[in-house]
Amino acid sequence: MTGFLGSYLHQLDEKGRLALPASFRRSAGDAGFVLIHAYEPALYLYPLRTWAAVEERLAEFMRRQPEARGTVLSLTAAAAEVIPDKQGRILIPERLQRVASLDTEALIVGALEKIEIWNPELFKSATGEAKPEHERILRQILV
Amino acid sequence: MTGFLGSYLHQLDEKGRLALPASFRRSAGDAGFVLIHAYEPALYLYPLRTWAAVEERLAEFMRRQPEARGTVLSLTAAAAEVIPDKQGRILIPERLQRVASLDTEALIVGALEKIEIWNPELFKSATGEAKPEHERILRQILV
DNA sequence: ACACTTCCCCCCACTTTTCCCCACTCCGCC
DNA sequence: GGCGGAGTGGGGAAAAGTGGGGGGAAGTGT
DSSP states (O other): OOOBOOEEEEEBOTTOEEEOOHHHHHHTTTSOEEEEEOSSSEEEEEEHHHHHHHHHHHHHHHHHOGGGHHHHHHHHHTOEEEOOOTTSEEEOOHHHHHHTTOOSEEEEEEEBTEEEEEOHHHHHHHSOOOOHHHHHHHHHHTO | OOOBOOEEEEEBOTTOEEEOOHHHHHHTTTSOEEEEEOSSSEEEEEEHHHHHHHHHHHHHHHHHOGGGHHHHHHHHHTOEEEOOOTTSEEEOOHHHHHHTTOOSEEEEEEEBTEEEEEOHHHHHHHHHSOHHHHHHHHHHHOO
8 A cells, every 4th residue: 555645736615624535535544634733834634543653753752852842732732633524524623724824725745654735835835946966866766 | 577668659648548558567467556757757657566665765765864855745746646447548647747748649668667658759859869878888787 | 401602514416527338440460 | 351459539427526504512601
């Protein structure tokens, strides 16, 4: 089973509902997701299956560096567990819509173990720059 | 089992469908493929079997160099998992047709672990130029 | 405890896209 | 010359995305 791939431009309706691509729904099984906001103007969506590992890393990190508690707390405070309705849509809390600058359209991007949700314009400007040293490594990776 | 070899000129129909050569289909088993766009004006097609290794290397790359996230994200965003229909054709998303300048004809090129899909003219100009260099490199490889 | 409000989720309906299936052609091979 | 595998093209059924209305649960205040 491969990770999440591809990008999809979907509508965010007035109720704050966002339809996940059917292929993403299938590869997540139909358990729920965890929606968080971290350092970028985007939201991250983890299927519960992979979220467990993230949670473990968070706990481990706090044990090693207690001064990081505040950082982790602000992450968990802004997080939400979301479950798709029968039409495959998740409800994005109003506060998370605001921090991600989501309006009527959202770009749903597959990022291997997680899904990212972006404002389409912000995504374009965030991924615009091509870094030569990264490209060199990519050539090695892609055989 | 050998890698993918040979090149085939096939039609890209109005619906964006491209028939894979029957021999490629056979050597991939009939699981799906992953289609990506990287630094060249061409598309790369990986059978799922070999894609898993690529994905693992990508994850490793991000662990070592977190600042490469953007590069990997634009790669996965432009990727798609494709499954041949019963006639052995894959659907190439409109966005990927554009970045690879694919019109009505596509050149399907075997490239060992993966398959490359080119605009025929672009392929000629990309591979036609560096003849002397080719010879020098090949002498080293083929003893 | 009860009425009231609010919000969420289910259901229904519609549009668009996708993909499955059938039919046809071309070519090489028996 | 027919047969079979391969590539090509298009119609129709099924699925996916979108939008809105109503019922019921949860929370609030009286």
